[in-house]
Amino acid sequence: MGLTRVFERLYAKVYVVIVVLKEKVDVSIMTVHGENSTVSRVEFESSQIASALHDYVQEAIAETPFYYIGVLNNGINQGAIPTCHRHEASQYADISLCKTLCIRGSYMLYSSKYELDTIEKMFQSFGVDFIFSPFTLLERLYKDKIDTKAQLYVLMYEEYLAMAIFQHSTLLFASFELVDSGTTDTEFDDKGEEEAVVFDLEEEPDEDGISIDDLDALDDLSDLEDLDAIHELDDFTDETPDFSASSDTDTDAMEVIAPSMEDFGISYQHFLVIQKRLEAYYKDETYRSEFIENVYIADAHDSSDDLKRYLEEELFLNVVIRHVNIDDELLTLSMEEVQYAL
């Protein structure tokens, strides 16, 4: 052990963090030798994982045996639940095929074993030392704020969105989403499907009339009138139906509107997801429901100005946006994990 410590001082330490996005892969490499450290970042196309990315990482780690590869887990079958007991976990999620991680004895991170294996196989040429959950980043980014009242915390990077509600450092609710601007509706097919009526434009109205849930949904639709963006968009011509009278609107008219939602951009998709998940949180009795006034958004790609406006105008939330660098956070986390592992 002592000999290893000596060699650790002689060799440089290389921390590599990899963030796999939909169409690209961000790689950041930090080389630490004594007090000096250098960081380099490169973006690769997803198709270059097996060639250019491999060569780039191999070149960086060739000089030292003390290298650590960290990957941000973007598997869609992951999440966090407000318990560390597996027998209680089943009421929140099916974790039978998941690997779990208890954090501070307070809440549990879980991720599909298959997806973790996929990550390890993807980078098996140089191996993977750490696989981090985005919820870990979220908690670390707002560790000075989660010990207060119930607030929503969101981490956004590209098309991924991790959101969690903490109250007095206790997790109340968490959700991880892949927001695809082209297939937004397909993201709303899980346990909150009953609330998706607002955006499920294909659904026929109830023959017996309008239920209470539908009325709530209609309220949500009427809120959309307040969006200035909708009025300013050229695509919304005179054909745009009156949302306040949506109960009388036929399906064909709505089909005209549906494609135009894509033009709102990824921010609107994010807004829809957040709105959907908040609704699910409020209505799902499994979770301890607390009223959310504030939203803290950690934005990795400077794309949240519109989202802030949507949230403030539509959901009357106080939104605080913080621009973050996920790679730097992952590098810091990797260094701390190495200290912990040693």
Place this chain on the structure above:
Amino acid sequence: MRYSFITPRPKKIVTPELKLVFFFFAMTLFILFATYGFLLYKSHQFSNEVTAINQRITDTNRSIVMMQKEIAMIKKSAAHFQNIATSNTVLKDSIKNLFDLVPERITLSKAVLEQNALILYGITPNKEVYEFLLQAPLRSIFHKTYSDFYPLENGWYRFVSTNYLDEEAL
């Protein structure tokens, strides 16, 4: 706190290639040190043997000196014994000759042989017999001869013949 779903792989400083290099280096060093040790042992052994041989040479030289001394002593003793034997032989011959000189009519009662002298005690029927038969040969041998006679009751004479050899003539 542990935040990763997997634990980091142990970092091995020594790669298999490096292990092979270390193995060959270790083997080379082992052979070198073994050869050095063997040569050191042999050198020490030879050194001990040289010391032992030198000690044996010293002991042998000391023995040779002692033996040479003994040989010298033995030679000296032998010469001494040879001289004694020669002297004894001479003396024996002299005594034999002496007794051969004594005629039948004279009887010796005592003879004293000294380094340069011969003293004879005996009885003779008369002085003439003594003078012609004994004194004459004695005079031919010794340089000085003195005779004293003492008459006995029966008419014979007891005599004492003292004969000397001159040391200068020897």
